[in-house]
Amino acid sequence: MKPFIFSADAHVTEPLDIFTSALPESMMHRAITMTPVDGFVCSKVGDKIVHRIKMGGERADETGMHEPGEKRSGSHHIDRRIADMERDGVDAELIFPSLGLIIYFIEEADVEAESCRIYNNWCHSHFSQNLDRFVPSAILPCRDVNEAIKEIDRVADIGYTAAMLPVVTPAGVPKYNDPVWEPLFAKAGERGVVIILHAGTGLEDFAPERGAGGAIINYTRLMCDAQEAIYYLVGSGILDRNPKAKVACIETGASWLAGLAERMDEVFDAHSFFVRPKLARRPSEIVRDQIYCSFQHDKACVLSREITGVQALLWASDYPHMEGTFPHSQKVIKHIFDGVDISDEDKAAILGLNAAKLFRLKNDALNR
Secondary structure: OOOOOEEEEEEOOOOOOOOOOOOOHHHHHHOEEEEEEOOEEEEEEOOEEEEEEEOOOOOOOOOOOOOOOOOOHHHOOHHHHHHHHHHHOOOEEEEEOOHHHHHHHOOOHHHHHHHHHHHHHHHHHHHOOOOOOEEEOEEOOOOOHHHHHHHHHHHHHOOOOEEEEEOOOOOOOOOOOOHHHHHHHHHHHHHOOEEEEEOOOOOOOOOOOOOOOHHHHHHHOHHHHHHHHHHHHHHOOHHHHOOOOOEEEEOOOOOHHHHHHHHHHHHHHHOHHHOOOOOOOOHHHHHHHHEEEEEOOOOHHHHOHHHHOHHHEEEOOOEOOOOOOOOOHHHHHHHHHOOOOOOHHHHHHHHHHHHHHHOOOOOHHHHO
């Protein structure tokens, strides 16, 4: 029997006018837009270009979507998306923005907060008729924590079970060991909203290395941002004091989590005299209880599952991105588990049941 497969990382392409059609006139000068400029698709905040992708060939179309010879029109249309999922053997998806990923480039707190509300309202409406297949993630503002807490309550009230913060806090925003974040994680735990740290969010430059090896360096280092966020949240005691809070690192791989848990335990023991605040649980226990990671190809995270716990691992396709596994997800999954001594129960958990439980997906197939 085929296991239930829940991809814990997938993206929707928003309408290009999602922000310009809804922001008040007083904020329009800082609206997020996407326009073609000199052969590039450029994402802009106001007049500032913050990201660009070369158009043509197998790079990107006019909406910024990667199109490496395999059309992914499901990024725009739910019916076509479901068809692609069925073709790829995927039963459910955790949904993230595309254009909205650059929301943390907005420096004005009020514009950022309003842009988050606009996206969250649109995404909720867009997927509301298919919540047995899709779990949308909300976006939380980061420049005003009180506004973020209000947005957690608001989106939880309409059914969201996941909400995104930047994996890297932008300049001028406190790091994740600052006490200012404590009430937010307390609120998220109270409302059952998983805090998402998606790769690349909050970065000043998506591709800072332009020299030799840039492609490998820039994409690989994204896992380092997730590691830093986790050891800030664990070391500061914010997660320890808020045991109901859950954090999921998305599109950062998962193999690093075991090594990080062991390293933090080593420091916790060997440098115990200097550890402040004192934690009620060992770092690895906090990781097991509260941290989750999505991955696409990592066999190593499956092999090290005794350290992190099976429950921490969430397989993902990253549909519709060109670096994702569509339309070959079944081949990728087979490769991950080839030669691995693992029970059918643990395999099913990693491929979908962990994510379904974490994000409280309601799907009849889960009850069979």
